[in-house]
Amino acid sequence: MRKAWPTCLPLILAAILVPAMLRSQWRTPWSYQGADGPDHWASLDPEYAACNGKEQSPIDIQSAQKADLPALRFEYHSGPLQYLINNGYTIRVNYHDAPGSGNFLTVDGKRYQLTQFHFHHPSEEYIHGKPSDMVAHLMHQAADGTVAGVAVLIRTGSANPTVERIWAHMPTAKSGEEQIPGVSVDPAGLLPRYLAYLTYRGSITAPPCTEGVTWFVLKTPVELSADEIRAFAALYPHDVRPIQPLNGRIVEESR
Numbered sequence: 001m002r003k004a005w006p007t008c009l010p011l012i013l014a015a016i017l018v019p020a021m022l023r024s025q026w027r028t029p030w031s032y033q034g035a036d037g038p039d040h041w042a043s044l045d046p047e048y049a050a051c052n053g054k055e056q057s058p059i060d061i062q063s064a065q066k067a068d069l070p071a072l073r074f075e076y077h078s079g080p081l082q083y084l085i086n087n088g089y090t091i092r093v094n095y096h097d098a099p100g101s102g103n104f105l106t107v108d109g110k111r112y113q114l115t116q117f118h119f120h121h122p123s124e125e126y127i128h129g130k131p132s133d134m135v136a137h138l139m140h141q142a143a144d145g146t147v148a149g150v151a152v153l154i155r156t157g158s159a160n161p162t163v164e165r166i167w168a169h170m171p172t173a174k175s176g177e178e179q180i181p182g183v184s185v186d187p188a189g190l191l192p193r194y195l196a197y198l199t200y201r202g203s204i205t206a207p208p209c210t211e212g213v214t215w216f217v218l219k220t221p222v223e224l225s226a227d228e229i230r231a232f233a234a235l236y237p238h239d240v241r242p243i244q245p246l247n248g249r250i251v252e253e254s255r
């Protein structure tokens with residue numbers, strides 16, 4: 001019995017602390033424009049100092065070096081839409097799966113767990129000087145704390161059934177986490193068929209702008225219908241951080 005404590009105690013603490021952290025994720029409010037907009041994030045709170053860092057996201061990908069990069073292996077599956085939130089900045093689906101359960105991304109032998117996904121309108125990433133209509137950011141974390149972000153660019157086209165299901169329950173006002181009984185969502189429905197990607201080292205694109213994030217920007221976009229895009233834009237017409245300087249970083253492109 002005594003031996004069980006060192007292994008299960010962190011799980012118990014995480015179960016208590018993680019939901020509390022997500023509810024009040026930002027100690028200091030920030031915004032996408034004005035006096036507490038992106039130019040001022042770093043000075044709003046000492047915890048946001050990284051927003052002035054040298055490896056920030058998003059970027060405009062003007063050129064990339066072709067390289068033999070490892071494939072992205074997604075192990076996503078359908079699960080209950082338990083934690084849908086309008087956090088005042090975006091619509092986000094949170095996952096609180098215990099370590100080792102849930103949805104996974106494996107790259108080069110390293111396994112990351114899906115922690116949340118959310119949307120920006122238009123896309124934060126630029127390719128050759130242009131944004132896409134929207135982007136989905138699927139955020140993952142490895143057991144050692146390393147963060148991997150997958151950016152799925154979105155263009156106007158056919159309706160996306162996964163997004164349709166989420167939007168049907170989208171809280172229109174700022175909300176806490178909402179549990180949506182009887183609704184399941186498969187995050188794989190947000191992925192394109194081809195998983196070729198561009199990759200670089202960057203950051204979380206909102207305060208606290210934490211660096212050390214490996215971004216995988218998928219080269220193939222997915223489609224949302226004009227109505228689906230309009231429904232999100234009605235709530236969040238411009239939840240986008242401006243392009244950040246590359247500062248000598250190299251973007252690599254899978255063959």
Ligand SMILES: [Zn+2]
Nearest residue numbers: 118120137205
């Ligand atoms: Zn994002």
